[in-house]
Amino acid sequence: MAVEVHHPTPLAPTHTMPLVSVQPGSIPAVASVVLPDGRVVTGYAIEPAKPEPVAAKPAVSRAAVNIALGGIGFGAVCGGLVLLTTFIAALAALIHQLIILAAVIFGGWVAVQVFSASGHRGGTTVNIRKAVIKRNKFYG
Numbered sequence: 001m002a003v004e005v006h007h008p009t010p011l012a013p014t015h016t017m018p019l020v021s022v023q024p025g026s027i028p029a030v031a032s033v034v035l036p037d038g039r040v041v042t043g044y045a046i047e048p049a050k051p052e053p054v055a056a057k058p059a060v061s062r063a064a065v066n067i068a069l070g071g072i073g074f075g076a077v078c079g080g081l082v083l084l085t086t087f088i089a090a091l092a093a094l095i096h097q098l099i100i101l102a103a104v105i106f107g108g109w110v111a112v113q114v115f116s117a118s119g120h121r122g123g124t125t126v127n128i129r130k131a132v133i134k135r136n137k138f139y140g
Contacts, residue, residue: 030042031044
């Protein structure tokens with residue numbers, strides 16, 4: 001079995017690497033890790049930095065939550081209310097126009113019935129013409 005020897009290459013002084021801060025008087029522990037291909041890597045074991053505790057957030061009052069949710073719900077309903085109002089206004093205008101149309105048609109029908117039932121053919125205008133032609137004078 002052949003043994004492979006790896007010689008570390010020294011770092012150039014221009015190469016920037018993060019520096020590990022070591023507390024004075026304490027020597028960090030050395031740890032070795034065996035990689036899946038059989039190589040052994042040795043290095044200092046560094047404890048991960050612990051994040052600072054986050055300050056507790058103040059609790060949101062239930063009233064503020066209810067007001068916010070109510071505002072969102074009202075905003076969602078407003079679009080529907082506008083459409084509903086527009087629909088009702090259009091429906092009222094349509095009904096109004098249908099009533100006027102019915103009045104015009106029914107009024108015309110009533111007028112035809114009245115004038116044709118009494119036997120008048122031309123009404124007063126015809127009588128005036130007859131009188132003017134007959135006497136050759138018009139008395140207003």
